[in-house]
Amino acid sequence: MTHAIEDISASLRRAREAKSISQRELSRLTGVPQGHISKIESGAVDIRVSSLIALARALDLEVTLVPRKAVPAVQSIARQSDAERSRPAARNLAEMQRTLENIPKIPASPGLAAFSGPRPAYTLDDENGDE
Amino acid sequence: MTHAIEDISASLRRAREAKSISQRELSRLTGVPQGHISKIESGAVDIRVSSLIALARALDLEVTLVPRKAVPAVQSIARQSDAERSRPAARNLAEMQRTLENIPKIPASPGLAAFSGPRPAYTLDDENGDE
DNA sequence: ATATTTGATATATTTTAACAGATCATTCTT
DNA sequence: AAGAATGATCTGTTAAAATATATCAAATAT
Numbered sequence: 001m002t003h004a005i006e007d008i009s010a011s012l013r014r015a016r017e018a019k020s021i022s023q024r025e026l027s028r029l030t031g032v033p034q035g036h037i038s039k040i041e042s043g044a045v046d047i048r049v050s051s052l053i054a055l056a057r058a059l060d061l062e063v064t065l066v067p068r069k070a071v072p073a074v075q076s077i078a079r080q081s082d083a084e085r086s087r088p089a090a091r092n093l094a095e096m097q098r099t100l101e102n103i104p105k106i107p108a109s110p111g112l113a114a115f116s117g118p119r120p121a122y123t124l125d126d127e128n129g130d131e
Numbered sequence: 132m133t134h135a136i137e138d139i140s141a142s143l144r145r146a147r148e149a150k151s152i153s154q155r156e157l158s159r160l161t162g163v164p165q166g167h168i169s170k171i172e173s174g175a176v177d178i179r180v181s182s183l184i185a186l187a188r189a190l191d192l193e194v195t196l197v198p199r200k201a202v203p204a205v206q207s208i209a210r211q212s213d214a215e216r217s218r219p220a221a222r223n224l225a226e227m228q229r230t231l232e233n234i235p236k237i238p239a240s241p242g243l244a245a246f247s248g249p250r251p252a253y254t255l256d257d258e259n260g261d262e
Numbered sequence: 263a264t265a266t267t268t269g270a271t272a273t274a275t276t277t278t279a280a281c282a283g284a285t286c287a288t289t290c291t292t
Numbered sequence: 293a294a295g296a297a298t299g300a301t302c303t304g305t306t307a308a309a310a311t312a313t314a315t316c317a318a319a320t321a322t
Contacts, residue, residue, distance in 0.1 A: 067212040081198040
């Protein structure tokens with residue numbers, strides 16, 4: 001990915017869904033209004049590079065210019081690291097973690113009180129970097 | 132390359148200079164006004180993706196979104212095919228070809244009249260594809 | 263069943279890229 | 293020395309992205 005302008009919109013949407021975050025969440029992260037993200041993802045607008053970069057970065061993507069003859073090689077590399085993030089185990093874990101965050105309702109039986117903050121420290125997102 | 136917005140402008144300029152074509156020539160190829168190309172290359176504007184794609188394609192580049200963790204690998208690949216185009220022999224040949232086009236002044240001695248169009252059919256740009 | 267979240271859409275306003283077209287100084291070329 | 297060609301820069305004008313804000317239907321969650 002990608003050459004045409006629709007490829008880019010599609011990539012953004014797929015990347016966001018792969019991270020399973022909502023458009024509103026991405027909006028918070030980037031400052032781009034949710035409504036606008038919707039339009040962008042549906043390919044309805046010819047976005048500016050700054051917007052593209054902002055969204056891409058929030059999705060752990062980088063905008064690059066690749067020599068055309070190198071594109072196939074680049075794609076196969078990109079595909080590999082895509083695969084890591086989207087292989088079933090990873091996707092399921094990501095969703096499970098999100099789900100678990102919506103369960104804090106367990107009445108905390110006295111004997112387990114010390115266990116107050118059991119949220120997972122072992123996220124799959126070990127690939128973050130800067131920001 | 133690239134992440135930031137200036138990297139992109141810089142890449143575009145380098146790519147154009149590597150092909151040793153003028154801004155006006157690139158303008159002809161893309162339809163983007165020369166003055167605007169100048170502004171773009173100096174990083175003075177936040178261009179739209181369609182413009183970026185148009186310029187990139189004319190320079191045999193493709194805009195891609197790559198996973199951040201794959202960036203180093205991608206860069207090293209891109210660098211390789213960069214090197215091919217910019218190794219001395221290639222650069223010099225490109226320039227020599229341009230120079231030769233400015234020599235048609237040879238008074239065409241009668242015996243060689245049939246040689247009317249001696250321009251090189253063997254360009255280095257054997258990597259073109261579509262369009 | 264009710265409430266929340268989500269993506270899509272709409273309106274109105276501001277901002278700015280992109281355009282056409284021209285000019286200018288500098289660097290080749292002749 | 294005269295004449296291109298090149299990159300940078302300016303002036304208007306127009307089209308469209310980007311913003312803020314709000315609403316809506318459908319899917320999720322409580």
